[in-house]
Amino acid sequence: MVSQPSRRTVRGALVATAAVVAAALPTTPANAQPSAADALAKYNELSEKASQLNQDHLKAQGDLEAKQRELDKAKGDLATAQKAEESLRGQVDVLTEATNSGARFSQLSALLVSDSQQDFLNRMSAINILAADNAEALKQLTDAVNAADNATKTANEATEASKKLLGEIEQKKADLAKQLDEARNQYNSLSAATKNSLKNAGDMSTILVPPGTAGKALEFALAQRGKPYVYGSNGPDTWDCSSLIQAAYRSANVSIGRTSYAQAAAGRPVSRAEVKAGDIIVYYSSQSHVAMAVDNVRAVHASTEGVPVRIADINSIGPISVIRRIEG
Template sequence: MAATAVAVLIGALPLPHAGADPVPSNASDALKRYNELSTQAEALNEEHLRAQEELADAQGALDQANRDITTAEEAQESLRGQVDLLTEASFQGARFNQLSALLVSDSQQDFLNRMSALGVLAHDSAEALRGLEEAVDGAADAARRATEATESANQAIGEIDRRKGALNQQIDEAREAYRSLSPADRRSLNDAGDTGPIPVPAGQAGQALAFALGERGKPYVYGSNGPNSWDCSSLMQAAYRSVGISVPRTTYGQAKIGRGVSRNEVRAGDLIIYYSGQTHVAMAIDGLRAVHASTEGVPVKVQDIESIGPVDVIRRVVG
């Protein structure tokens, strides 16, 4: 794909830099180009994942609206039967006024009894009609929400298709650039860094960190959910899932969970979200290092926090 075509694709979406390892200034032009293309592909990957979440939300809203429609229709059917019974009673003489109650009463107590019955019937009729009106309104509201959810779902499907197409083209170009790298450049990318034992603190955050560290050396694959390969956000999700904590699938969702902490408060297990577009995530080991799945062609590895990229937000999931 020509560079101009790449520019068109990238310009169509908000594409801040993602989390590929920065390359040194003396790196080959091919390696610099690969780094540029892979960071763009990772940003597109997270955008595609977010579109999938939006589709799931829209489908969930549609399913709930359809359930609400069924409930409202059942309520209408029941209340219509009640209203019909009260109407039938009315035609049979159950609805009478105060004068007729007085004329036909045998005693004062009989009159009071008839007046009480009149009040009960009037109350029941009003309640039944009010309930029916609410059920009709509820069905109409549910139908409106179902229509809106259907439109949202259709838009999300279209967005997924659009972003998936852009992602596939970007990945193809990044992989082609990778194939053009020299053996030395490939060795540089494939360096797994520190794979030795790293102590972790007690508790869930430490256990999640131990999971992430245990994945060092495994490859990055766009959109992968493990267990043999990861992308940046799926590794974080799996690490916390291993200790019974649910976190969102995307970097955007992970940038909102837990509570925010400052850079000088960073501790083991914190999620460090990078770049203004929040398109990459790593897990802190301590105040200096983090473990992350960087980009395709680079294994899960430990790096200095600052070397990964500019920090946008830091979220503490536990504590």
């Protein structure tokens, strides 16, 4: 007969097993706070999303301005067409009245009432001129009416598009505000040491720039080091990433788009190995951030809220989407 284990033996075995399992489980408490690195990574992630929404908002504003310019032009075209139509209707009415009064003759009637061959030729010339004037006036009137119709259609379409864009802008503005709140709350959760590191303006030394357009643009961008980042700002005391790049090239008498999306299509593409001073480097698959190359290793950029304009390693800023060269 096989003896059964006592209750004390079973209890001891269970305690031993529990100890082994407990040793194998993670020892981090459930309420442990995230590390400084994790908190900073989260802040960077939220900031990148806010940057994308900022660029979306700026693009929508630019689209609206373009539609409003289109609407203004359509209204101007319509006024011009209506004025031409009014004037031409008067001319057509005069010609029609002349025709109804008997001014329009056939070749036969001209021949019958002519006193001489020269008189016949004179009458025929007058008839041809009157007919040509009438045909031309009618053609111009038709063109004017069509132009007025097209201008009206364009104006109506631009008006509807503007209304739609206004709604989109309000939504993007609300989305941006919500995302900014998340990013700012995350920033406030960072340690004092991390915040101080973010606030550091970095390399403020004098940097020689190359001659030419790219050098002038880079010189401007470098002069902005230490200035704060503000979403949607256009300078001169605060910047966002794309307004800094636009202003830098504007200082060199080159016009480029306001958003990072537009700047991602400016100039011509170059490879990472070809990067040189003044090149525009656009980051992330969303193309929501942009910087300017100082050389083949460093770039100057307006990063995000809480971080001033400063120099950073090109590859450390984020995943590169495209690199564009404005000059050369």
